[in-house]
Amino acid sequence: MPAFILTAGILIPFGYSVVMSFTDFNLTSGTSNFIGFGNYIKLAKDPEFWNALKVTILFTIGAVAIEVGIGFVSAYLLNLGMRGQKIWRTLFLLPVMLPPAVAAIMWKLMMAPIQGVFNYLLQLVGLPGSQWLGGSSSALFSVILIDAYVFMPFAGMIFLAGVQNLPKEPYEAAAVDGVSSWFTFRRLTIPLLKPVILIVLLFRIMDCLKQFDIVYAATKGGPASATMTISVQAYYHSFRWTNMGYAFAHLVVLWAIVYVLSYFLVGQWRKAVSEVHGY
């Protein structure tokens, strides 16, 4: 029974959204007529949507690459057993404890073109300042940085758990056999960590594709549409322009992308797990 309630609780709103995406439901007029694939045909022809899709994908690629890359390196560093390891680990985790929207506002202040600390620091070393969130070419990169700041420790911590769980003996064998650490890393560590890497990718890719709060708090999708992700765009369609049916169509397409990608990643993850355990 609890499982039924839970399943129903998930499925009913989802089903409602899908149904709504086939209507011209409008909050202002209050009308709701079935229009078939009308919203989807409109989407396919809407340059704003294609821009949002591009922005979402670029955002995801950029943010996930930084988070996974730096997260992996930090996990390795944190595992070296330096002095004051506990303090490092706590400091490392701080950004995750911030609400992403708060982190975004904090970064927005630091990135302010005139009174922000970033441009001040750049100036100190003699580099030209940037428009950061305000520049049409730098805004996307800037929100990627904020997302990376907030979620890199999450990736790092999961990697750290993976690195700490690596068996010791195979590394002793490799050390005695005179196998170089790079060779061991490539041929042994990466395959052993593959399930963990895939889990992090799965979580972060899904999260980034759905990105809303950081972007909305930092740029509201601007300047122009430089940081307009699908979620933010859908938000505008629904609550600004009250075109709910069209907004739902955005979300259903986003859901389909997330579903296909996570289906693929979960499959890869299963394969990697069975390889590590050797079945």
Place this chain on the structure above:
Amino acid sequence: MAEVRVEHVWKFYQGEKGAAQRVEAVKDATFTCNDKEFLCLLGPSGCGKTSTLRMIAGLEKISQGDIYIGEKRVNDLLPKDRMLAMSFESYALYPPMTIYENIAFPLRARNWSEDRIRERIKEVSELLEIQDILSFRPAKLSGGEQQRVSLARALVREDAQVTLMDEPISHLDAQLKARLRIDLKRVQREWGLTVIYVTHDQLEALSMADKVVVMNLGEIQQVGTPEDLYQKPANLFVAGFIGEPPMNFLPCSLMKDKDHFYLQFSQFRFEVDSDIAQIMSKENNPKNSWTLGVRPADMIVGSSISDGYSLKAHVFSVEHLGESSVVTVDIDGQQILIEVPGLSSEKEGDLTLVSFGKEKAHIFNALTGKVIRK
């Protein structure tokens, strides 16, 4: 290949925080494994043999003392710079790789050609009978199979100066063990390997080793050939540890009757040569307690022996083990085991005669455990 010299090596483990006592896992170990020699480190679990091996491998820091491989002091060298091969008791296989890739791993790291790798693996896997499991991953294999793979990965190396083996065949069934003992020894001779082999099984040590280092409680008890250990044990520990069934120990006191010395056990007297008695008198043994040791196989039942000793005793039990029998007799609550070939005709409860040659008796200082020998 190269010789390995272990000189006054100690291993301390610091106890937990607050515990003042440090644990001494290896105490002042000194021995040499000559080039192309098969050396066994033998002892009960926790005796420090694996710690010693791991220090040679470079996987544990040497707390004190020096280890040389060839002419080079290796204390500060990383494991990879010591040019060793090692097989691990815990197998230490690479879980994501097939068995073939596991064995090929050290060779790939050395950029061997695929043909050369295949040939070499074929040779080693046939020796260890693992040709049929090369395509599996380690988790699919039994403990015995994994152990053979670990051994294969050590043997596949051609450039190793020394091959270290930590209980490499302990998890195999009796038949395979017996075969591998012979094969390992043959391979070691034919390939001219220098092997340091850790085991708790005296049978493995005695059957394969050129030289055995017996350890107990972190200390080396005796270094010698298998024959030495069996025939001339240096102390009570070695005497009791080597040989199956173990040596009989009879508690005795040294007595003097006119000009003759003898050891008194129960109502029996064993004559002691005066020069031996002389050595014994210089020993630290205030309680005059000595132990007379005789191997079960060095005794006979039912008849006396010239230039030997005989004891009258009741038969306590008779075990028929096929090739031989073990007769246990009881003298004043002290049980003595005698190993006799074939089926013994003794019956439980019978009074019988137990005899052994004078030269078969070992005398030990019961206080220090040290053997008394001319």
